[in-house]
Amino acid sequence: MLQKDKTILSDFPEAIRHEWIETNGLGGWSSSSIIGCNTRRYHGLLVAATKPPAERMNLLSKLDETIITNSSVGPVSYELGTNLYPNNTIHPNGNKYLQHFSKELFPQWNYRAGHVRLSKTIAMVQNENTTLVLYKVEEATEPFTLELRPFVAARGYHSLQHEGPQLQWNAEFENDVFHTMPDGETNLFIKISGATYQHQPAWFNRFHYSVEQYRGLDFEEDLLSHGVFSIQLQKGDSLGIIISTTDPSDKDATLLFQKEEQRKLSLLNNNTDDVTKQLFLAADQFIVKRGDDLKTIIAGYHWFTDWGRDTMIALPGLCLSTGRYNDAKKILSAFAQSVSMGMLPNRFQDNNEPPEYNNVDGTLWYFIAIHKYLAATADEEFVLSELLPVLKEMIDWHFKGTRYNIHVIEDCLLYAGEKGQQLTWMDARIGDWVVTPRMGKPVEVQALWYNALRIFADLLRKNKQEEDAAMVELSAEKVKHSFETLFWNKQAGYLYDVIDEEGTPDPSLRPNQLFAISLPFPLLEGEKAKAILDIITRELYTPVGLRSLARGDERYVGVYGGSPLKRDGSYHQGTVWTWLLGPYADAIYKVGGDEVKEKIKQIIDAFAYHLNEGGIGSVSEIVDADNPHTPRGCVAQAWGVAEWLRIVKEMHF
Structure with a gap:
């Protein structure tokens, strides 16, 4: 208790x-x-x-x-x-x-x-x-x-x-x-x-x-x-x-x-473990009504509404790991109805203002959420009849180009960005200053794009569109080849964080490269994957999440606080993000298999104390990068709860 x-x-x-x-x-x-x-x-x-x-x-x-x-x-x-x-x-x-x-x-x-x-x-x-x-x-x-x-x-x-x-x-x-x-x-x-x-x-x-x-x-x-x-x-x-x-x-x-x-009590699904029970209760807090018969996910309390990226990352843990399949279906439907120019809304606003579409990755996370929904429910009728046409629209728009200069380039990688815009999850912005612009080809966006193509191809094949599926798979293979050629930082032994608009690679040591290993269809395996995991463990891992920037970087900030300028300036410059424990655990498992499950359990168990600090019974959005890792930001964050719960249930802890 x-x-x-x-x-x-x-x-x-x-x-x-x-x-x-x-x-x-x-x-x-x-x-x-x-x-x-x-x-x-x-x-x-x-x-x-x-x-x-x-x-x-x-x-x-x-x-x-x-x-x-x-x-x-x-x-x-x-x-x-x-x-x-x-x-x-x-x-x-x-x-x-x-x-x-x-x-x-x-x-x-x-x-x-x-x-x-x-x-x-x-x-x-x-x-x-x-x-x-x-x-x-x-x-x-x-x-x-x-x-x-x-x-x-x-x-x-x-x-x-x-x-x-x-x-x-x-x-x-x-x-x-x-x-x-x-x-x-x-x-x-x-x-x-x-x-x-x-x-x-x-x-x-x-x-x-x-x-x-x-x-x-x-x-x-x-x-x-x-x-x-x-x-x-x-x-x-x-x-x-x-x-x-x-x-x-x-x-x-x-x-x-x-x-x-x-x-x-009915939400607990006969779970007897105290930590799991609290995670089930915490998960329930984020799933809310949108309209008369749809659902959505509040990104965090107390100040967020529903964000596309956060919703799709959180959906597997909050809904699928808890058996709330109908809620998951309603959420996927709600966002399908808000797609514009092949993009998922970044966030819905207050005061009847129109949705914002300033993101590149939320749309791609939608493919991951659908893939995991289908694996959990086998609901092919819903996915193929209602969602597949939406996914086709998304893929088409990305190939021909959509908002914010998001488009597929000649190497089949996905380019995104305009001056003054923040499109990835590292989205801090103060006035006209975008703290981490990451224009060009961000590493996790390529991993998500590759997974979107692979998932889309699988769905086409399920829909008996064999020729279309083969063409999409060919594009996916081109993505993989280009990625391996451009992103491996041979000197440092890990992946570049972004290839910028001038084609210059950014060697910043950040956690984004994890997604090249952790997603359902990894871009890297073997020794390179192990090398990435080793350096992230050494430089970014803390018991409550991963640092957003390595401590040795001159831009690193160890404590999140002060004015909005100071806070937003440090938001992704060292600050620990709790949700990243999910992809970190996935990457460990992809590299080590069943033999490392006990190690993953130790990492998850080491996080349990956090339920009794900050927002009691929930997971904070962020914590300070330096000891004693004080909770900051939202006291209850959807993807932090979701990723912890997802790992617990998927690994059968």
Whole structure:
């Protein structure tokens, strides 16, 4: 079980390094640090996806609790909330009452305040913008009062709120249900059975978000509280609270929670290993609705939407390794409907803005995802009738040329790039500065292109198009020959990272060359593959992923932090990426076979501690390249979870 004891919970700087997140299958979430102190603009008790899976609104930032007991000298108050204000002022410091935090199916807290011991669990309702907060009085020598103060943000999830007339102060409380429309448009309901309500609207100013400060962004926010709820409780009592964008008058918090509990248990597929169970639960958080009957994958929480590249890389682990074949089918269908000029969208945007197509590799990863889907399901009818025509369109466009100068050149390799554009997964850009432009022929793009051709040929053959398949296979062989001629860096003993637009090879030691070994159809085998694996192990491997650049490179940055300029400048210049453990394990197996499975298991097991740091129960997007490999970026990243889970299931660990 993932857990933190009082020693960590009472240590404020350490405690706020750990976060939790619950999601709702729509793209919304509930999240904070494990002591309830919000450290990001993205933390909120109810962050609703108003137009799933996008347009998230941080509606209710938090709900702070106060326990009031009676004593011989009068009422005694214990404020359980924890907030940070300027000058490192912590008020209240309710984390001193926290005894225990754990994450199994849901995040759970245990408080002790005076003679009261109170447990709290937070959950979200699937396919609703609804958060549940459940309390149980474990101990109390006499009745006490629980006061609950909601703090409303009511703003877009990327922005911050500040005191002003833009939020509505009016609210109503009838039949146990509080209702307001803080922004004049969005409903906020809070159902607390048996409570009374005092309307005391007021702004609370200068909540300090330390992670935003570290990220070089604006980091103070004002929140509106409409009033205070009060309820009398005693030992053995339970209290369920529903926070929602829809009227919960006829709903019961306990019944909703039990339904969600059963849903999560059903996801586990009889897995008994604690790590695997957490990975299954983490995988579920990224799979969300798109439209009425399609699905997609959120790339990462808290700030990504669905990205084509991330979705296709993550699909095998999140869907196929967990037996969610129908979800995989719906995701493949959703993206097939968004193909334009032979390209998969790089990302879908908020606010009804059109999709972006600025990537070269996402489209090629689509072929890999389909190949693995077919291997897992044998669903030839769907693949050949619905997807094969889309794949043909993609191949045709790549041969004749599509956006961003993406086209096949005379050696059958794939060229991509225009000045000012970032098209590979190493896509950091600051204004007009593309940090790693990689224009020309990137190494992993050639590996993906070769695999796309081989997969397309296989599907043509399954579709009884033998002559067409043979022609595509001939192109694939030309790719392989050209690749071996151009990319091997004989002096260094590994592959060039890119052959640039002038034909100059880039000897940067990066992990991208792994894909020439790790994909279903490898471009390299034997001694060259072993040499690549050896140098990557020596220079790039860490227990939590692979460095994006070798330490000896003058551009190497060991710690990811600071302003957006500094962060984006280091994003792929050393920073460790957790998802790369997947292709690394694949490459080890391709080189060593069954004899190295124990070595792969040791690598996977060495990563397990990461579930109990950063985003508890999930996998961070990135970590610092230098020790102690501090988690950074998104606290929950789809392809990081997916690749770990995929290796565990494929290797039968």
